[in-house]
Amino acid sequence: MTVSPPASGPDVVVKSRASRAKHWTRSAAAWLLALTILAAVFAPLLAPADPGQLTLNQLQPPSADHLLGTDALGRDVLSRLLFALRTDLMLMVFAAGLPMLIGTLIGAVAAYFGGVLDAALRWVADIFQALPVYVLLIALVFVLGPGTQSLLVAFSVLGWVVYARLIRTEVRRVREQEYVSASYLLGLSRTAVLFKHVLPNSLRQSFVYLATDMGMALQGIAVLSFFGLGVKAGTPELGAMVSEAQLYLRSHWWLATFPGITIVILGSSVAALGDRLRDRGEVGR
């Protein structure tokens, strides 16, 4: 959450063979992401079994009945994987989206109206930037107890600052543009100008960062759940699935492998989409 999006190299202006190749892989990423989202949304229809259903067919290898086999409690792994995808996708969107919403509102209002508010924001942001976010994340989730709600609270409390910073810089830039002065001349109020004209034109950087942040949120959620501090026990979640499979690494390698690969696919495709957004912005400027 403290990591700023890395600067990109020289950009696609000329359509060379290499840039077409770049384009192709990124659409591959877009397809993968679309597929993952669809799988998550339609999990209840796609899943062959109830993900929480315990059976006596424990630790079965993949077969026609259970395409990815069953886990130590006899639950169908494919169904759990689909529902876990749903959990992670939803948590990832909110764990990055909520901080963005909060940070953007605070940052935009502070930067636009300036003065004491802005100075206070800068002061708080400087301090937050210097704090160890990941360690505080563990501590915060620990005191709040496991569960979706405490995950989202912890991510929001620690994550809003970066967005507030990003939007602050952009709002201060956009505020000086001519069309903003023109809106004042047309008689719009300061609040109306902020929300109608300044804010919408300041959001690009935040969306670019959102993609990176979603990837980091996914990692955070998965690792906290892996340690049993994230989602409640029994909730299908990718990190928790890897954790449950740890004991059977030698005999049932696929149990830990597939949830891990799913995390990699989900995270990488979101990140690739973010890169694409960033590159487009640079060409546009």
Next chain:
Amino acid sequence: MSAGRLHFVVGRLAQVFPVLAALLLIVVLLQQMMPGDPARVIAGPRATAEQVVQVRHELGLDRPIFEQFGRHVSNLLQGDLGTSNRTGIPITTIVGDRIGVTVWLLFGGLLVSTLLAMPAALLMALRPRSRGARICSRALTIIINCPPFWVGLMLASVLALGTGWLPVGGFGVDFGDRVRSMILPSLTIGLAVMPLLARSAAASLSQVLTADHVTTARSLGVSGWPLVRRHLLRNALPPAITLLAIQAAALLFGAVIVEQTFGLPGLGAEMITAASQRDFPVVQALTLIFGLAIIGINLLADLAVALLDPRTTWR
């Protein structure tokens, strides 16, 4: 030392105090945020009502928050981190026993990530449009999204379980065993931190590449390794130090994950174990220690940059 640099050093040192105060405040506030009665939680599940009252009084939880804050700070200044409510061992002893493993792991991770990141950074900075650089950049995106705990398990199952060459977990007794038991954890943490390091290094290298003195050197016929060594690396060092410090947070968080995955008895594993056993004083003290470490590393890095780069000024 020039006036600008001196101003920077003084200003940067002064900046640490509000950050330290904020960290302490958060660590004290963590107690207040716990659902339920903190004294009850700290006393442990088997405590009687009288014991809970006693704990509350001993910890000063019946006092106003400012007084608690002052008390906490004065305890810390006397080197008292409290005791574990699970084992009753003083936390300073726990930290002393376990900090060595974490330091081993951090150095291992630093070594591996630097060795992996530098070739990638050089490739991406020197030949940004080559096929290799593009593949490299794509690979970094994928590696950064690999959860370290999963990578650790996969490496363990292939390289340790599959072949028996390396220990699956634990920390050896003699030096040779310890080095062997550090290989997989260092590889895991190194892989986790390497993409960020490579990208940051590539970005600062390519900035240096377009600098005037490099163009001059090139026009004078300097190229290849001498160019990289004499004109590029040295100027890329200050930004690289800053970036390394930014990654310190990631490395420490990586240590927490990797230690627990490989059963290494370090500070990070202790924090996770303490958290899962609801041992609040230990989690609180370790949050503080990790926080202090990261704030300290950032401070040192900024001061090092000020020493290396004579142009440094405050803001």
